[in-house]
Amino acid sequence: MRIVLLVSLHLSMALVSSDKPSVRKRQTAMKDTEDSEEDSGETLKRTLRAQRQRRRRKLLEQSSVKESQHDDEDEEEVSAVQDQSVKEEPAEKTVALRPPSGSRRGYSLKPLPVSSSQKLDTFVTRHLEEKLRAARFKGESLQQEKEVSADPASRLQSLRGRDRVTRFDRETDSVKAEEDDVSVALSARVKFKEAAKRVNQGLPTANEAYNFFTFNFEPEPAEETEELRRKKRKQKETTEKDRDEDEGEEPEEDDKEDSQDPNENQSEETRLVPTEEDLFIIDQSARDFLEVKKAEYVGVKKRAARDSELLFTPSFRKAPTSVKLPENVKPRFIEDEGLYVGKRPSVSFTNETILENRLLKMEEGLEWFGDDGRILALPDPIKESSTRPPLFSMEGDLNPAIQTVFRKAQKSKYAADPEGDYQLDVEVFGLVFSHHPLFSREHVLASRLCQLYHQYLTRQQNNLTGHLTDKLNGLRNALGNMMKIHREESLTLSLQQRISEYSLEVRDTRQLRDSEQEKDRTLLKNIIKVWKEIKALREFQKFTNTPYKLLLRKENVDPASDQQEYEEEIQAEVMELEAEKEEDYQRSLAEYRKQLEEWKLWRKKQKAKRKKKKKKKKSQKLEDTTEDEDEEQEGSELEGPEDGPPKPQPPERPDFDAIEQQVKEKASKIRRKPGEAVLIPVLSASGNITDSELCPRVEVSRRQEVLRHSLFIKILCNDKKVSKTDSRPLGTDFRVHFGQIFNLRIITCPQSINLQVFEDTGSSSSLLAQVFVPAPEPSVVTGSASLEDFEFSSNQRVMFDHEGVGSDVPLSFEADGSNKVVLLTSGKLTCGVSWGVGDDDVPLAPSASQHPGVKHSGLGHLDAVTSIGASGLYDMKKIGEWAKQSRLDPNDPKNASIMQLLKVASSGEVTAPEYFRLEHLQEEFNFVTDEELDNSRRFRLLRLRNQGVKEFRNYKFIPALENEISDKVFQEYERRLKDGETVDTREHLDSHRALVAKYLQKIQESVMNRLLFAKHRFLLSDLVVEEEIPSIGNKVPVLLKAEKLDSLEHPRQNVRERDRADVNHMLKILGINLFKLTEPKRPLKPQRKERKKVTAQNLSDGDVKLLVNIIRAYDIPVRRPQSDKAGQSSQPAIHGSDWYLNQVQVRPFVEVSFQRTVLQTTTADGPNPSWNEELQLPFSAPNGDYSTSNLQSVKDEVFINIFDEMLHETGVNDKERGPSIHTQVEKHWLGSVRIPFSTIYSQSRIDGTFKVNTPAVLLGYSKERSHGANSGYDLLRSVSEGAFITLFITIEPQLVPGEPVREKFDSQEHERLLQAAEKFERKAAKRYPDRPCITTVIDLNGKTVFITRYIRPLNPPPEFLEAFPNNPQEATTLVARFVSLIPSLPDQVSFSGVCDLWTTCNQFLTLLAGDEEEHAVLLCNYFLSLGKRAWLIIGTAIPEGSTAYVLTHEQSRYLIWNPSSGQFYGQYDTFCPLQAVGCLVDADNVWFNIQEYASPMRMSFDVSKRKLWKPFFSGSFPHPGLSSVQPEELVYSRTDEAAAAELQDRIEKTLKDKIMEWRPRHPTRWNRYCNTTLKQFLPKLEQSRGQDVAEGHRHELQRLLGDYRISGFPLHMSFSEIRPVIEAVYSTGVHNIQGSNVEFALAVLCSSMCVMCP
């Protein structure tokens, strides 16, 4: 009885403990079921309950009796039962979730009936009411309790938690399992029965009894109401709760007994399926038992102990390293060993130790520790900074630069290419293994036999032996014939040659044939041998595996004829060999004789020597010995010391008998014996294979294994799997037939076609081998293509324990196991690859060009070559040579293809280039041929423009089409090129000048070339404008030059150096600039600000203007009273002061003309006018090129002409309109100032007072000073004479003047000197940036020369000295005038201004052109020669800018000479153009001005004062004795007067033409009389050297010209070219006189001074 109770308890416990939280849910579910099945199930339930109650009562009675006895048994039984009960629980759960069907319940009820139950009825009724009351009360209270807090169970939760969780997980699984497993249900039922049987065996304990009674409150069915049922249900809950308490202990006990159970059971739980019975029992009976127990308290210690068993709390303490490493291993720190170890991610120490301890606890935890005892960790993957740049995303907008852009999908170009649609047909026919691991021994032999037989067949087919035999016979016949024919006659050399060739051929052929025969023979032998082995093996193993059979067919031959043939053959061979041997012998004999001869000769010499010796020793000796003996003797004597050539040995005579023997031996070895039948092996596969039944077990297993194998082939195209064949079984004959064709549609020619052979052995497949098939030629199309065999092999090692021999395993056929062979799996794959054919019979093959093989053209043909062993010979010529050398038989079919090839090659169709080219693709890149490039006008134009040729540099719009370019474009350029060859005398008027001009041009070109490189170098200042630091910006150009020379070499270093040097300056500037911030915007005293400079190349026509500011003028010549007669002019004083009052002295205005643009000022009055006007003249550069170099070479000059405006009133000529006055305005030229544009450009502004060049004779004007000596100013002015004009000229916008050359010139000067010079210049520039200092200059060859080398006394032309022998002063002025008359040509013009070239004096005189420096040097040298103390002044002057003057010291005063004008000034002359003095140079030294002032007026020229002048050479650095670059003496020659006269005529004519040309609308009349008069007059002027002409001259002229009202002037200028003369005449504006009755007169005098010829 008691046991039943316990069992049911267990079941219910399992139910509850499995899913505590779901208890209530289940109950609700049950409630649902009950509700839904109220009608059907209710009655059943009631009956059941009644039965149970009865049973319990009975049980109680029994239990009370047996309680004590059965305690132990109980427990055992319980434990036994528990396994099952636990197993059942998931099933119960599932059932709980679904309503049990009534029929099942009915079924499950049946085994339950208990016979004794009826007895308990009375007992039950007696206690019913009482129980009900108690239970009701208790249930209610419990329910309340539970509602407040689901407490009762909570106490046990910690203990059951684990189980519950695991079981809960299984719940769903069991749902499935439940349905089908009936057997388990059966077993459960059995178990229940067992339990029921035990009922009688024991009594319940008091406790249980109490439970029993308290729980048994089942009401009578009649009393049952809905309300009651509800209560009952509540009670059910409470009972369950209470039961939980009970069970809490029991499972624990169970756990102790068999702690493994739950785990084991868990795995099986899914299998279990509920039985309705059990469920039913639990469902109903669980609430019947209620145990009331006092709350169990588990002690803290006990619980902790229990916890410690179950729980693990990792310690925070660091585990010792030794624990973390395997035993006896020391920690190893890789980092210390120098290896890189990434940074570990940062983990807090405690976390790390926790983790470590946790890992240590694990079984395989040690794996997580590295060698250093720390946890393994990858390097920290987190970067310090983000790799993605920060986005400037504003209001969510992405930066446009990183915005994604939508691009339309494009078709692949392949797809777009219709050509790229090809079809490749790959046919995989089959596969034959030549060896396979599953081969039996017999198979191995059989396959060997097959191979040999195949080889035999091939050889038979080729019949090489027969072929060679035929050839041999043919050769022998030919040779025999030749010998026969020519036996009588003497053999010619060529014939001998042929014969020897033939015999050589015969020998070679024979050898070849012999070897072939031998091969044939051995092959045959081998075949037979293998066949014998097979037979032996078959015999031995008693079964056959292979069907092969070898038959040897005998072909009998006639023994006699055979014997004869054999003999003949041998004889022939013997004869040949004999002949060869004989030949060899003869050859070696001849060799021997030759050597012997030599040896004898040497011997004789020796003998002669020795004889001489002997003769000295012994007077004579009898020669009783033979010569030979003598020789022998001597030889032996001499050999030792003198080491002569050894005596040659005579060759042995060949043994002909031995030859025959050899031949016979050989023949017997390699040839069929005479009379022996010819054996022809025939291999057939007609044999029978022994059935498996008859075979031994090993063989059977092998055959079974074979059957399991199957093979398939994967097809890979360009390493991509394309397709796969079906899997075919491996046949017993190891052949596999596939016979599949795969059509590959491809777009490009495949790089590789790969067939992979896979072997499939049941479950797995393995790659056996790969076969690479070449892509077929485009001509190979399906249908015409043949199948090819590709061999493959695999080095896989396979071994079997059966008859299969395996692969890569040593195998022996010998009995003793020797002679092992290792066989590898190998075989042949038969397949074909070809191009498919389209619908329209077009091969779907790529074009030949796409084919990869085509690149190596002819490779396919050359395969023939490779086949005969000449691989790698791709050079046709070499092949030809090789063919010749190796005597290829042209008739051999094997050689047919190569012969064909050679034929083609020799016919010249294929020629290999004989040259080697580095860039062989260059031609591909040429877009037109060179010829086309040269011929095309357009390309020529483009190229010329790119080269920067002057004419085309700025050529715009080169037409796109060839025919739009006319040849005219090139005319000018071509003419210029031609001009380089011939000198155009017409242009230049003077052949010498022309030559000079040409020379200059050449120099210019060379300098330009030299500078082209430098021109493309940019400095920062060229590109970037920034706040400059004045100390750098204001440095004199010299310094800049020096620095830039440096900077080219060490730009960085230089910058740093400068940086350091200028820090102080910068600080100053900063201070000043900051101060500037506070200064007023419009200061009271405004200062001229630097204008922004404009880089010249960005300009265009019209951008640039020349601003000429004409301020005032002094001392303009005044009009001479227009006296009618010359005589009257003699008394001007008579008129007195009223003349001045009435007469306008002069009405001057200024006309500025530049580039044929003429502007004029307003007219002012008086000789000292003040205009203060600004004139703007446009400037346009030649060719529209505003580059610096081009601007510098602009030769245009600005003419500033002063005119007098004269008004003539003509009478009335219009009668109808009454009296009117016509005023005619005339302008009379008074003087001019010329300023070259290059000067303005390089100076950027010109500001100052200039002397006006007035003609010596100004007809109608007098240079009388303004009257009245009342002005103190006049005193000053009296020093110099002439008119002056104050000007300010500049260019708007300011153009950047050309940079000095940034190139270091080589030099012959000593390095030390150069360094000193550089240092000197730099120091000077640093201290006085505005004073020019020059120590080294560049000569015409582009070399740096020290300046003092230019100074040397040089003789002036002798006639100057002769002219004034007594008056040195006169001679001096004459010399100065001579120098000044040499035309001036600024370097900047001639050499593009990039550098200042100094010519020596003789070069200068040869060129007849030079700038101020050359003039100054020449003048200085002349002065020195005249015995004066003279120096070169390097300084600044107006308008030239930086220039050179000459200083002389005469009679305690210093004179400053302007070499270009020949004028001299005193030191204190106000109008001296020299503004500042930088340094003085003489032949020995250079002095730099370190005085306070640089103006000549305020300084001392005493160079001996060290405080005022800093010498270059001083005590510390003495003058090294520099030799002069000047010649010792200048040689002059008289000019050709006739040439001068001719030139004069030509100039006159040209000028007249020009004047007429300028007056296109008026007739120009020339007054001949006046002309002649003027001509007479001019020489006088010249004689007076431009000085004031005596009054008499003027009078004379006036007298001569008589009544003419004249205005005229002489022009006086140095001549270099005609153009400046024309310009000068034009600028005077003579031609503009419009008077109708004007007559012109013009005279030219060309006065030649001296022309020097060095």
Place this chain on the structure above:
Amino acid sequence: MATSNPSVFLLTVNGQIEGADFPEYDNLYCKYCYVYGHDWAITTGLEEGITQITCKSSLSQTLVWNFPLETSFKSTNPSGWPQLVVSVYGPDVFGNDVVRGYGATHVPITPGQHTRTIPMFVPEPTWKLQKLTGWLLGRRPEYTDPKVVAQGEGREVTRVRSQGFVTVSFHITTKDMKKMGYDTGPCNLQTAASVDQPCTF
């Protein structure tokens, strides 16, 4: 006008300088000019121009000019293809007008619509001290000519710092280019359309 043998081809550039992205600066204006080779000439339109000053609004941080570009070029030779040079200026903290960036881009060669984002840069002062003085005095280094940025020669001597972007959109039309043998259009659409067979294996 439609001659079969043209001697020049025409390139019409329409578009606009849309705006700029200078995160740190405001109140900027932009100057533009074209740089082109010898064989090019502008037939109509402005060769250079200057935009209005624009400032950022509180809503949008980009500067918007929307300054139209309408220029036609004619040429005989694609060498020296026009480049658009833009330079952006604006006041600094002291109110001095300083340059904020230079940039250049080739006018797109293919006809159609294009958007170009031109990264801008400014020259750096040679020395730190100059940087300071330049900042104080509002005289930063500038190119002698903005057109410098369109050429490669001599740039190695300068040091620049990048600064902002300018976005320009172009609408390009060409005439007669193909007739003269210059095909700048996208790959032939006709052939691409006609062949659309998939490639199969």
